[in-house]
Amino acid sequence: MSGPERVTLAMTGASGAQYGLRLLDCLIQEEREVHFLISKAAQLVIATETDVTLPGKPQAMQAFLSEYTGAAPGQIRVYGKEDWMASPASGSGAPSAMVVVPCSTGTLSAIATGACNNLIERAADVVIKERRQLVLVPREAPYSSIHLENMLKLSNLGAVILPASPGFYHQPQTVDDLVDFVVARILNVLNIPQDMLPRWGEHHVVSEE
Numbered sequence: 260m261s262g263p264e265r266v267t268l269a270m271t272g273a274s275g276a277q278y279g280l281r282l283l284d285c286l287i288q289e290e291r292e293v294h295f296l297i298s299k300a301a302q303l304v305i306a307t308e309t310d311v312t313l314p315g316k317p318q319a320m321q322a323f324l325s326e327y328t329g330a331a332p333g334q335i336r337v338y339g340k341e342d343w344m345a346s347p348a349s350g351s352g353a354p355s356a357m358v359v360v361p362c363s364t365g366t367l368s369a370i371a372t373g374a375c376n377n378l379i380e381r382a383a384d385v386v387i388k389e390r391r392q393l394v395l396v397p398r399e400a401p402y403s404s405i406h407l408e409n410m411l412k413l414s415n416l417g418a419v420i421l422p423a424s425p426g427f428y429h430q431p432q433t434v435d436d437l438v439d440f441v442v443a444r445i446l447n448v449l450n451i452p453q454d455m456l457p458r459w460g461e462h463h464v465v466s467e468e
Contacts, residue, residue: 262451263392265292267347267357269379272300275361275398275423276308277438282360282445287328287335289451294347294354295324295337296379300363317342340377347382350389356449357386360396361423364406367397370418371409387416394448396441398423419448429456 266286270279279301286293297313297320306312311327314320321337324330338345346352359366359379366379375381386393395418399406410420425431425440443456 260290262289262446262449263291263354263356265294265354265356266449267294267296267354267382267386269296269298269357269359269362269366269382270301270305271298271359271361271363271366271379272304273361273363273398274304274308275396276301276305276311277434278396278398278423278441278445279360280305280309280311281438281442282358283324283335284328285442285446285453285455286451287330289446289453290331290334291451292333293330293335294345295321295335296340296347296382297337298340298363298366298377298379301361304361338378340379342378343381345378345382347385348378350385353382353385353389353391356392356394357382358394358396358445358449359383360394360445361398362395364397364399364402364409367395367406367409367413370395371412387413387418390417392449393418394421394445395419396421396423396445421445421448 317337317339325335369380370383423441425437431437439455443453446453
C-alpha cells in the first residue's frame with residue numbers, strides 16, 4: 260500500500276464542503292483509516308452547499324459517515340472538537356498525514372500561531388511538531404496579506420498549501436469534475452492512488468512531424 264494507512268481529515272467553515280466529502284469517500288475506497296474532525300461552521304456549510312445533513316454528536320456522525328461512504332466497521336473515527344484524549348491530540352498517536360479541506364482562513368491563522376483552541380488546531384500543531392505531512396486546502400478570494408503571510412509561515416514549517424483552484428486542461432464537464440481535480444491533487448500529494456485525473460504527460464502523444 261502506497262501512502263499513509265491512516266489520515267486525519269478535518270473540515271472547517273470555508274466554502275467547498277464537496278472537496279472534503281469527496282476526499283473522505285476516496286480515502287475509504289482506498290482502504291485508509293480516517294480520523295474525522297469537523298467544526299460547527301463546517302457542519303453549517305455542508306448543510307448549505309450539499310444535500311448532506313450531518314448529525315451533531317460524534318458517535319451518530321460516525322455511524323452516518325460510515326454508511327454514507329460504505330466504510331468498514333472502525334474505518335472512520337469521529338472525534339468531538341474538545342476530545343483531548345483522541346489520538347490526533349498527541350504525538351504518540353499522530354497519523355503520518357493530516358488534511359484540512361476546506362481550510363478556513365481563521366483555521367489557517369490559528370494553526371500558524373499554534374493556538375490549539377480545539378482538536379483541529381491541536382491535531383495540526385502535533386503534525387507540525389512531529390514533522391509529519393500537513394496539507395491545507397484554503398478556499399478564499401481574494402487573499403489578504405495576512406492570509407498570504409500565514410501560508411508562507413506554514414509552508415516554511417513544511418506544510419503543503421494546496422488552494423482549491425481547479426484546472427481546466429482536463430476539460431471538465433461537470434462541477435464534480437472540478438471537485439475531483441482538487442481531490443486528485445490532494446491524493447497525489449499523499450501518494451495515494453487515484454484514477455480521477457491523469458498525471459501531466461501520461462497521455463501525451465508525441466507528434467511525428
